[in-house]
Every structure is written in C-alpha cells, then in structure tokens.
Amino acid sequence: MAALLLSGAAGCATTGGGDPRDPAEGFNRAMYSFNETFDQAIGKPVATAYHDVVPEQGRYWVRNFFANIADLWIGANNLLQGKPLDAVTDWARFGFNSTIGLFGINDVASEMGIEKHDEDFGQTFGRWGAGDGPYLVWPLLGPSTVRDSAGLLFDFHFDPVLQHDPKGVRYATVALRATSKRADLLDASRILEEAALDKYVFQRDAYLQRRRSLIYDGNPPRASRDLPRAEETAPVAPRSEAAPAAPVSTPAAATPRAALPPHLDSAIRLLEEPAQPHPGDVSGSSGS
Amino acid sequence: MFAKSLRLATAAAAAAFAFCLGAAAQEQSPDALVKSVTLEVVGIIQKDVKDGDRRKLISVIEDKVLPHFNFTAMTSSAVGRNWDKATPEQKSRLVDEFKTLLVRTYASSLAAYSNQRFDFRPLRAKPTDTDVTVNVRVLQSGTEPVQIDYDMEKRPNGWKVWDVRVAGISLVANYRTEFDNQVRQGGIDGLIKALQTKNKSLEKPAAGAKK
Numbered sequence: 028m029a030a031l032l033l034s035g036a037a038g039c040a041t042t043g044g045g046d047p048r049d050p051a052e053g054f055n056r057a058m059y060s061f062n063e064t065f066d067q068a069i070g071k072p073v074a075t076a077y078h079d080v081v082p083e084q085g086r087y088w089v090r091n092f093f094a095n096i097a098d099l100w101i102g103a104n105n106l107l108q109g110k111p112l113d114a115v116t117d118w119a120r121f122g123f124n125s126t127i128g129l130f131g132i133n134d135v136a137s138e139m140g141i142e143k144h145d146e147d148f149g150q151t152f153g154r155w156g157a158g159d160g161p162y163l164v165w166p167l168l169g170p171s172t173v174r175d176s177a178g179l180l181f182d183f184h185f186d187p188v189l190q191h192d193p194k195g196v197r198y199a200t201v202a203l204r205a206t207s208k209r210a211d212l213l214d215a216s217r218i219l220e221e222a223a224l225d226k227y228v229f230q231r232d233a234y235l236q237r238r239r240s241l242i243y244d245g246n247p248p249r250a251s252r253d254l255p256r257a258e259e260t261a262p263v264a265p266r267s268e269a270a271p272a273a274p275v276s277t278p279a280a281a282t283p284r285a286a287l288p289p290h291l292d293s294a295i296r297l298l299e300e301p302a303q304p305h306p307g308d309v310s311g312s313s314g315s
Numbered sequence: 316m317f318a319k320s321l322r323l324a325t326a327a328a329a330a331a332f333a334f335c336l337g338a339a340a341q342e343q344s345p346d347a348l349v350k351s352v353t354l355e356v357v358g359i360i361q362k363d364v365k366d367g368d369r370r371k372l373i374s375v376i377e378d379k380v381l382p383h384f385n386f387t388a389m390t391s392s393a394v395g396r397n398w399d400k401a402t403p404e405q406k407s408r409l410v411d412e413f414k415t416l417l418v419r420t421y422a423s424s425l426a427a428y429s430n431q432r433f434d435f436r437p438l439r440a441k442p443t444d445t446d447v448t449v450n451v452r453v454l455q456s457g458t459e460p461v462q463i464d465y466d467m468e469k470r471p472n473g474w475k476v477w478d479v480r481v482a483g484i485s486l487v488a489n490y491r492t493e494f495d496n497q498v499r500q501g502g503i504d505g506l507i508k509a510l511q512t513k514n515k516s517l518e519k520p521a522a523g524a525k526k
Contacts, residue, residue: 094457
C-alpha cells in the first residue's frame with residue numbers, strides 16, 4: 028500500500044500541474060497500466076476469439092440475454108431518479124423480451140419502439156445531486172469516480188448474475204458477460220487507440236464527459252457553447268465591438284472553468300445563468 | 316416519343332439546376348444538411364467500400380464531409396487558451412495535423428458501421444438562430460441508442476460544424492487536456508510534433524494492410 032501511495036506521488040510529480048479532477052493520478056495510472064496489460068494478455072484476445080468463433084446471431088443472443096436482465100435494475104434506478112414512466116418502460120421491455128423474446132435473447136421491445144435506457148446507481152447518486160468526486164481507476168473494472176464507485180456497490184448487490192447461486196454457474200456467466208461486453212468494444216477500443224495522444228487522459232476525459240451526459244439523460248446543460256473559439260476562418264470584428272452581439276462570455280472568463288470540478292462548474296453556471304439565456308434548442312428537453 | 320423523352324430530360328436537368336441554385340440561394344437548414352450528408356456517406360459506404368478500405372473511406376470523408384466542418388474553429392477550441400500564443404504559421408500547421416488525425420479517426424468509426432439505423436431529430440431552434448445543435452440518434456437493437464450532436468454555426472459560406480459530441484463526449488473538449496499537457500511540456504511546437512508523430516504512426520498499419 029505504501030508503495031502504491033509512493034508511486035502515486037511520483038506519478039503526480041512527473042505529469043506536472045496535475046488535473047484537479049484527478050488527484051490520485053499516480054495510483055490511477057498504475058491501475059490503468061495493469062488493466063492495459065491484462066487486456067492485452069487476456070481480455071482482448073479472448074474477446075477477439077469470441078468474436079471470430081461465435082456467429083453474429085449467437086453474439087446477439089448473448090448480448091440481449093444480459094441486457095434484458097439489466098433492464099430490471101435500470102428500471103429501479105429510473106424510479107429512484109423520479110422517472111416512473113421510464114421505469115415502467117424498462118420493466119415492460121423486460122416483460123416482452125423475457126416472454127416473446129424467449130428469455131431475453133431477442134430484443135423484441137426495441138423493434139416495437141420501446142427503447143432501452145442506460146442507468147445505474149452512480150447516475151442515481153448524480154441525479155440526487157452528488158458530484159463526481161475524484162476520478163478513480165479500479166483493477167479490471169476500469170474508469171470510475173468516488174461517486175460511481177459507491178454506486179457500483181449497489182449495482183453489484185442487486186445484480187442477479189453476481190448473486191446467482193451455484194457458484195460455478197455464476198463465474199461462468201460473469202465471464203461470458205464480460206467477454207460479450209469486451210467483444211462489443213473491439214471497434215471502439217481500436218478507435219480510442221488511434222485517436223488519443225495520451226490514452227489515459229483521453230479515456231479519463233471521455234469517461235467524465237460521458238457520465239455527465241448520462242446523468243442528464245443526454246441533455247446536460249450546455250458548457251461547450253461558452254468555450255473560447257475565437258479566431259475562426261474569417262477574421263471577425265474586433266472583440267470590443269463584437270461583444271454585445273455574442274452571448275456574453277469572454278475566453279478569459281470561460282477558460283478556467285474547463286478545469287473546474289463539475290459541481291463547482293455547475294455552481295458557476297447557475298450564477299451566470301440569468302446573464303445567458305439559452306436559445307430555444309435546449310429548452311424543451313422533456314419532450315422526448 | 317423521342318422528343319418527349321428529350322423534353323423530359325431537359326426539364327429534369329432544368330429542375331436539377333434550379334434546385335442547385337435554390338440551395339445556394341436560400342441554403343439548406345442545418346438538420347437537413349446533416350441528414351443528406353449522413354445518408355449520402357452511408358449509401359456510398361454500403362455500395363462502394365469493401366472491407367473498410369481506409370483509402371476509399373478517407374476520400375469519401377474528404378469529398379463529402381470535410382467541406383461542412385470548420386476545422387479552424389475546432390482546433391482553436393481544442394487548443395484553448397494556448398491558441399493565442401501560436402504564430403499564424405503554427406496555427407495553420409496545428410489545423411492541418413488535427414484535421415488529418417480527425418479524418419483518420421472518423422474513417423475508423425465509419426469502417427465500424429454495420430447497418431445501424433438513424434433517427435434524425437427535428438431541429439429545436441428558431442429560424443434566426445446562427446448557432447444550433449443538430450441531434451442524430453443511432454439505433455441498434457439490443458443496446459440503447461447512441462446520440463450524436465453536431466454543434467453548428469452559420470458562416471458566410473454555409474452551416475459549419477465546430478464540434479461533434481458522440482454519446483455526450485465532445486471531441487473538441489476531449490482533446491483539450493491532452494493538448495494542454497503537450498503545450499506545457501514542449502510548447503506549441505511540441506504539440507505540433509506530437510500530432511505529427513501520431514499521424515505518422517497511423518499511416519503505417521494502413522499502408523501495411525494494403526499489401
């Protein structure tokens with residue numbers, strides 16, 4: 028443990044500056060390297076073999092089987108988040124898919140237009156107002172935050188696969204589920220590999236952005252609109268003259284915000300809100 | 316009979332020409348633009364691109380997609396506060412390298428496309444808005460829909476995309492920390508070099524796969 032902490036301190040020192048959202052960067056990078064090594068040695072090869080050996084139809088059934096079980100807990104989370112209609116939808120999905128869909132291996136609900144949701148207890152905590160807390164990377168589980176880790180404890184406790192009783196069956200199904208998930212990410216992980224200059228940073232920022240989006244069900248308050256994007260292809264009028272026309276936000280005011288933890292970030296946005304009326308495209312978010 | 320078909324053809328040509336003129340004059344709405352470009356690109360991929368042929372994919376992107384992106388805006392936003400420190404020459408090199416990287420990554424994403432369906436959401440904006448977000452959802456049986464948001468701005472030469480958010484992950488914002496770290500370590504030139512190295516490393520496997 029001491030060694031881990033030490034390596035953590037060393038890691039922070041080498042990266043310089045450090046990201047306020049990631050105070051445990053050294054520890055996290057160590058876990059990240061472990062996960063990468065594990066994935067290269069076992070995760071990816073097994074998933075690739077699974078992808079190559081099992082025909083697409085079979086993989087589809089396996090994916091749906093586990094996705095169907097997950098809908099029960101997703102519905103519970105939607106209920107806890109005050110979205111009873113979504114919860115009913117999730118349980119209806121489970122009902123249709125478990126019966127007409129033959130134990131969930133066919134996603135007939137999606138074909139009927141009943142869309143799947145993505146919820147977990149970390150999101151529920153977020154919905155209740157909990158901030159991310161520091162970013163954390165766990166062995167095998169990957170990117171998380173303090174809030175999402177707390178959520179995971181509940182997710183695991185209410186996971187029928189993890190609680191399944193004959194232990195042999197449990198381990199086999201957990202392994203199959205993990206393989207299926209990893210196989211579905213083969214393309215995405217290749218793209219991540221290509222896109223990132225520093226994969227650790229890229230993955231962390233993507234995770235934090237993704238979670239924020241999920242907590243708001245895809246409609247987070249706009250942050251990107253405020254970001255500096257001065258000097259585009261055509262030179263515009265001098266800043267002093269252009270200022271009244273644009274939504275008031277100078278780069279000087281907007282830049283430090285990108286580095287702030289999200290709860291501070293939203294606090295600041297709340298303060299600024301009256302000065303920045305949002306155009307109509309973000310207002311009617313309850314329509315869907 | 317012949318005359319009739321000739322007349323039809325001329326009428327069709329005239330109509331097509333008029334349509335082009337109309338499009339240029341009153342301009343496609345941003346959501347219609349996203350829809351037509353998406354469907355066109357997907358159509359080409361399904362018909363002409365075999366086994367994720369990267370060279371072909373890249374040329375499709377360059378022809379059909381790039382004209383609708385404002386790469387200067389994307390790059391300046393991703394570089395963030397350091398953008399003002401760059402010389403005009405450094406800026407244009409940054410834009411070039413970042414564009415190359417994004418095109419490569421985009422080609423890989425398109426190569427992974429396998430007949431997902433699209434749900435083009437109606438635009439929620441006033442006709443006078445010059446900064447809008449166009450939503451497209453990618454539907455796939457067995458998983459939740461993936462939302463793609465195109466942040467677009469009206470420029471003198473038409474609507475231009477300045478950020479793409481996939482599943483809530485902003486491309487531009489996601490590069491900001493990485494770029495910031497690179498600049499802190501090696502200045503603007505360090506960032507340019509890092510991007511060049513990355514782009515070169517991506518060329519190799521593609522060239523190898525061709526053989």
